[in-house]
Amino acid sequence: MTDFLKKILFIDLIKGLSLTLKYNLSKSFTIRYPDEEKWLPYQRFRGLHTLNKDAQGRELCVACELCAKACPTKCITVVPMEDNNGIGIADRIAKIYEINLVRCMFCGFCEDACPTTAIRMGREYELACFSLDCAKADKQRLLAPQEIPVEFEGGYVIKARLERTKEGIRVRPDLTKKKRWW
Numbered sequence: 389m390t391d392f393l394k395k396i397l398f399i400d401l402i403k404g405l406s407l408t409l410k411y412n413l414s415k416s417f418t419i420r421y422p423d424e425e426k427w428l429p430y431q432r433f434r435g436l437h438t439l440n441k442d443a444q445g446r447e448l449c450v451a452c453e454l455c456a457k458a459c460p461t462k463c464i465t466v467v468p469m470e471d472n473n474g475i476g477i478a479d480r481i482a483k484i485y486e487i488n489l490v491r492c493m494f495c496g497f498c499e500d501a502c503p504t505t506a507i508r509m510g511r512e513y514e515l516a517c518f519s520l521d522c523a524k525a526d527k528q529r530l531l532a533p534q535e536i537p538v539e540f541e542g543g544y545v546i547k548a549r550l551e552r553t554k555e556g557i558r559v560r561p562d563l564t565k566k567k568r569w570w
């Protein structure tokens with residue numbers, strides 16, 4: 389009898405439709421990536437590496453090659469040279485510092501091995517490109533400040549804005565417009 393009543397009153401249909409309606413009215417969790425919104429990773433995220441400087445602007449890397457030795461995929465190349473100009477914190481700096489991003493598995497071992505905290509995993513994650521040239525991160529690229537400063541805590545969605553650059557139109561995160569926390 390109960391089943392018969394359920395059938396003639398379309399109870400199951402109404403239950404299904406009400407569930408659909410509930411999700412239609414609830415807040416969307418879809419990120420409109422990349423043109424409108426971007427995910428700002430947490431500080432512990434392991435994205436493109438950064439080579440850091442001290443407060444006086446001197447390079448922290450002393451070209452000891454410990455990161456290259458610790459790297460399980462052997463994708464770091466360090467060529468040392470003497471520093472007579474005070475560029476670094478010691479009398480030895482990296483003439484060449486290069487990471488092959490095709491081989492890198494973003495494990496963070498290089499960061500752990502570094503005695504001077506020169507190499508750090510950054511939060512840049514848009515690393516796809518059309519040529520193998522840009523899959524190599526050289527010293528200049530690694531020394532350049534990343535878009536997301538270290539002090540930003542992260543872990544939320546931020547608005548994105550279109551910006552004209554020499555390389556064409558780029559979508560950049562607007563760090564002033566935090567959208568929501570998870």
Ligand code: SF4
Binds near residue numbers: 487494496498499
């Ligand atoms: S993150 Fe891992 S694989 Fe990538 S360069 Fe560092 S040690 Fe090598």
Ligand code: SF4
Binds near residue numbers: 501503
């Ligand atoms: S990044 Fe650190 S571990 Fe690697 S060569 Fe420079 S100082 Fe040594």
